Amino acid sequence: MNKTLLLIIIDFLFLNLIALTRWEKAEPIHARQAPVPEVAGNTPRDQDLVELMRLSLEDEHSTREQFAAQLQASQAELQAREQNLNQLQSARTQLESSLAATQQNVRELNQRVAAASQDAAMTKERLAQILRDLEAKQAEAGRQQQQIAAFEKQQAEAQQRIEGLNVAVKVAEQEKVMLRENLAEAKQQVEAERQERQKALVQTGQLAEGVGRLAEKSGEIAQEIRENRPINANVLFNDFLANRVSTTFTASRKTLFGTTTREKETKTVLVTDGKAVYALVHAGETPFPVTISEVPVDWARISGKFGRPPVTASVAEFQFLSLDPRIIVIPVDADLAARLGVKVYQTALEPFKFTEAMLVSSGGKGYGEVSFKLDARTAQYVRMDNRLIKHLVGEFTPSAGDLVFSKTGELLGIMVNSDYCVMIDNFLPARTIKTGDSAPGQHISAIQNEMILRLQGLPSRLQ
Numbered sequence: 123m124n125k126t127l128l129l130i131i132i133d134f135l136f137l138n139l140i141a142l143t144r145w146e147k148a149e150p151i152h153a154r155q156a157p158v159p160e161v162a163g164n165t166p167r168d169q170d171l172v173e174l175m176r177l178s179l180e181d182e183h184s185t186r187e188q189f190a191a192q193l194q195a196s197q198a199e200l201q202a203r204e205q206n207l208n209q210l211q212s213a214r215t216q217l218e219s220s221l222a223a224t225q226q227n228v229r230e231l232n233q234r235v236a237a238a239s240q241d242a243a244m245t246k247e248r249l250a251q252i253l254r255d256l257e258a259k260q261a262e263a264g265r266q267q268q269q270i271a272a273f274e275k276q277q278a279e280a281q282q283r284i285e286g287l288n289v290a291v292k293v294a295e296q297e298k299v300m301l302r303e304n305l306a307e308a309k310q311q312v313e314a315e316r317q318e319r320q321k322a323l324v325q326t327g328q329l330a331e332g333v334g335r336l337a338e339k340s341g342e343i344a345q346e347i348r349e350n351r352p353i354n355a356n357v358l359f360n361d362f363l364a365n366r367v368s369t370t371f372t373a374s375r376k377t378l379f380g381t382t383t384r385e386k387e388t389k390t391v392l393v394t395d396g397k398a399v400y401a402l403v404h405a406g407e408t409p410f411p412v413t414i415s416e417v418p419v420d421w422a423r424i425s426g427k428f429g430r431p432p433v434t435a436s437v438a439e440f441q442f443l444s445l446d447p448r449i450i451v452i453p454v455d456a457d458l459a460a461r462l463g464v465k466v467y468q469t470a471l472e473p474f475k476f477t478e479a480m481l482v483s484s485g486g487k488g489y490g491e492v493s494f495k496l497d498a499r500t501a502q503y504v505r506m507d508n509r510l511i512k513h514l515v516g517e518f519t520p521s522a523g524d525l526v527f528s529k530t531g532e533l534l535g536i537m538v539n540s541d542y543c544v545m546i547d548n549f550l551p552a553r554t555i556k557t558g559d560s561a562p563g564q565h566i567s568a569i570q571n572e573m574i575l576r577l578q579g580l581p582s583r584l585q
Contacts (some may be wrong), residue, residue: 448573553575
């Protein structure tokens, strides 16, 4: 028997023994008194004590018999449970063996099912491929049948054309005979016409030479008329609005408080001296103004773009002109100018043909006809008489950056302040600045300082 089970049974019997004992019948223990002389014979008290002990022994005997019976029953029940446990253990072992075998069978069946499914899928794919191949071959056979029918039709048509050609050949042979008969007569007629044509060509050459000389004179006359006929100011301004392009410059640098960015935008036109094309802007309309009060800084990055949507382009470089330090031009490729689809204004060859010019405010906010005068002390500049602005359209005051056009539609120049206009007759650069991240290496502040010193060297009326 298991020792643990035996200890549990003993503890159980001991606890039952304690619980079933009649402790209320036990004699209480009294304090011993001094011995007294024995009295002959048994006293009633001794008899009661004997009787009490007898009853206690009987109760204990009865209790032990009950415990023995319970112990036998518990042992029998324990043996039965052990037998049942052994049987269950045996049954469990058998079930585990059976389960393992069943699982093995299931795995084998799964493998077989997977293999069968794979075979079935492969068979299905092969069948589908065979069906597709069959359909493709049937379609190909149908196309070939159609081609055969078309070939047969073409063959029949070719046979008909051959028969028709045979008839045409016979007719042509007859016509050939007739042509041979008429050929001699035709040669004589051709010779006569050739001689007449030579005479006509001589007369035509003489006539064309006279017409050419007349046309040249007419073109010269028309050109002279156009050059000397002023164009209406409304037409000139409408022409400007239709051909202006937008120009934007952005410069940025890092400071203690983050990144500082300066951006300027203006609208201008393209101009050429017959050699190259440029976009013309005033320095005050860029992040690089040339003024006496300006404090130049070195920018970390410079970028720019110009154009007219949908055609725009990046500014690769810009130049300060030698004519005036406040004038900046952007070189424009001829192909890009053509793609922009705008008019490229010519510089004025005879700027003083008229005493008046059209002044257009920066970007096209307004325009007006202004008289101008030459100043012998400043040959490259003309003074605009702002007091006599005619036909003023739009509220504006002439200021730096305004464009000035001749009455014939050519570009005279650009205003450097509110009174003087610098006449643009060349695009010789004084300094060139590249855009991009190479700005720090170009010492832009030094270039800007140089332009400011040039400005300070001009007469005060031109500053």
